[in-house]
Amino acid sequence: MINQLIDTAIHQLKYSYTPYSNFKVGAALLAKNGQVYTGCNIENASFSATNCAERTAFFKAVYDGCYDFAAIAVVGGPAGKPVQAQDEPSGPCGVCRQVMAEFCDPDEFLVIHGKTPEDYKQFTLREMLPEGGFPAANKGFFAKPQA
Ligand code: THU
16 A cells, blocks of 8 residues: 555656756655545745645645545655665655644654655654644644535
């Protein structure tokens, strides 16, 4: 399952729009209903308007009415290749971790940093964002659409 998710994330690298950094990132977000939402990073000349691969996947899912997530696989690296074996995989940025905290249970949601489908590290969201504010853990009050 994790291997397949990483493989899907690797396939997203080709959609990544990175004229400024050429650092390409792909993501595959697994919803609890089994649906997979994909994402890539989309850069912008203003730099700060850049959207990371993780947030692209989350925002596609939420637009689709999906709010319950199990795991996300992230791959990336310079020149469009996933990081190489000797490198540390790059983890999601702080903004993306906060977006995950909006929707995901910190002790259940898995963040997978992949190099290859077989070579990866996995963390819970709480490990990625210790002492964070977790609206989704608050009985889903913030994380569900309000009727
Ligand atoms: N980036 C992501 O898409 N996800 C990450 O986890 C880290 C960084 C993007 C943002 C920018 O387009 C490029 O990688 C270099 O930081």
